[in-house]
Amino acid sequence: MRLPKITSSLVLLSAFLLLSGCSRNPVSGKRELIFMSQDQEKAIGQQSHPSVVATMGLYEDKKLQDFINDKGQAMAKISHRSDLPFQFFIVDSPVVNAFAVPGGYVYFTRGIMAHFNNEAEFAGVLGHEIGHITARHSARQQRTQILSQVGLIAGVMVSEQFRQMADAAQQSLGLFLLSHSRAHESESDEIGVEYSSKIGYDAVEMADFFGTLKRLSERSGQVIPTFQSTHPDPGDRQQTVKKLAQQYQKKHPGTYVVNRDSYMRMIEGMVYGEDPKQGFVENSVFYHPELKFQFPVPKEWRTENSPIQFQMAPKDGKSLMLLTLAQGSTLDEAAQNVIKQYNFKVLENTKRTINGNQALVLVSEQQPQQQQGQAQAPQDPNTVVRVGTWLIQYGGNIYALHGMSYAAQFTTNLPTFRTVAEGFRILTDPDKLNRKPERILVKTVPRNGTFEETMRSLGMPANRLEDLGTLNGMQPKDVVQQGTLIKIIGK
Structure with missing residues (x-):
């Protein structure tokens, strides 16, 4: 017996939901409808990795690679999905970014590594990216898209009035998915605080790094209303993450490290900007x-x-x-x-x-592209x-x-x-x-003074002050103490 189209679609959807079933989210503990298995997540990572490497290239620096592997594996062990085969890479891009792919693949650009000023900042972002994987954000986003699209398709089948509203509905769906993505970013910020704190780092430094991100976005003209962005405003995140870190440390008293000098020495000589x-x-x-x-x-x-x-x-x-x-x-x-x-x-x-x-x-x-056997449609x-x-x-x-x-x-x-x-x-x-790239050089501040005065004493031109301030997470009038390690740009 042939069912009407809409009934058939709903029966197929119901069968799909029953087959997929519900699974428990590793982070929240809640039961959720997920259409992507763990094996599928791993397969996505394995298939995506060669494309990421081909597109961006890997940055060859053994000490830095060993560092992110060591910290990454330590964090993976205390994460909500310690059974995943996590892998960590530095890609050869000047863009300040970090991202994760389902299945345990985490990437940092050399651009973001250059802009961290201590190990704790790195650890916070590392925890954030691992959080995207452990909270299964890609799978949850896929679920939302599938269910929302099914709802729209079914509605178009049902009524002419709904069909006329489809374009507006698609726009509303887009705004909903942006909000959904922002919720994932906020959840990953909270996970980042937890994970980085658990391996001994001061997550307040993670909050401070959002100040660097805010400066970068403002300089590049990427200041957009929060409701139109897939990521929450960096300034808002800075305040939220700082509160989360302070709350965590109050609840779990202990020693939380920053490790500024060791990180600064480790990135000395790193390529800065375009190579x-x-x-x-x-x-x-x-x-x-x-x-x-x-x-x-x-x-x-x-x-x-x-x-x-x-x-x-x-x-x-x-x-x-x-x-x-x-x-x-x-x-x-x-x-x-x-x-x-x-x-x-x-x-x-x-x-x-x-x-x-x-x-x-x-x-x-x-x-x-056309389906096999179909005639070529006029263009x-x-x-x-x-x-x-x-x-x-x-x-x-x-x-x-x-x-x-x-x-x-x-x-x-x-x-x-x-x-x-x-x-x-x-x-x-x-x-x-024979053009050589610019590199990160680490110097010892010779005397007490403002950041602007220090840069001048180290021979940095005035037109690079904003670059250098963003790179060091400092403002021109910030006071810098003698003996502090600081980054400059040279060849």
Whole structure:
């Protein structure tokens, strides 16, 4: 007997819920409906890790890696899910960030490691990230999305009136999920206080680090209303975490360490900011010292660099250029791989030479994915993406430079794309080839004075004072005592 659509959907949902069942949350102890098993969490981590490493790269520093492994494993043992195979990594990114992937994978950027000023700050953030995993936040977010989406889908089936409200409902759902995510962040802050305190660190320092995050967000123009952010405001978190830490220490009297000097010595020499060997932009040119090539960057275009690709785009976001490696030993083989990878329909195909390098130039349109056996649906010309691809054989590699925009604007953008691609050439300038990165240098404060006076006495330029203040968690007029270890930037 065939059931009506809505009844059938609800029966399937009920069966799914029964099969999934409820499980007890390791942190809260409450029974919850979870659609992701622990084995699935582990599988997600195992599958995601190679992509994280390929995208960001690992930062090679044995003493730092040993440190986060030691502290991470100590914290994992006292966590609510000590049976998980936790792993800890430092990724080679200047961005100040830390994140966790289901299954026990925890990552710190070298950018955030540089901005910690003691072991206790690190331990608090470590506990926060482990907390995301132990509280099963990814699985709980998935549950919320599934149930909310099912509710919307069922409602659309039921009534025409509900169908007309679907767009508004989706927007409301988005705001609900933001709030849900903020709740997870707050829960992880509380877990971070507990975990870092349990392994002997002063969690008040975790609160102080949110002051550093607030300064960073304000400097980068990322000040947004709290209700529109997936993370609570850093200033609010600073006050909340400080209270949580003080409450924990009052309830569990003991000795809680900070370990400033040992941490400062450990990060001395760490790369700070962009690492030139991974490529850098200067005076509207992208230089890659290790791979020894350069090409122009259109003026005022924004850029983003990673170990696997370099991308750039104008502020209006109506076009994009992307540089990456193409797979294949010949230009023709590389072209076939690119066509397959991006589902291109090739409109033009020509071979040429670019500054002495053999090249193949394609003009293509990206085709939408379709189910097997389905006819190709007609495309809206206003949403068709047209791509100019320059495959350039150089230095034992084949590089793919893609310039893309909607088809209607492609002819207008093509001269810019062509200028960039035809500017690809060998890098021979010794200054660019031998460019050294900035590094964290740790100095002893020579005499009592303000932070501003101390930086001046250590030879730091005035235009770096805000950078250095954020890096050290200090304000210009803060008093610094003689003999204190402090960070400066040098080469």
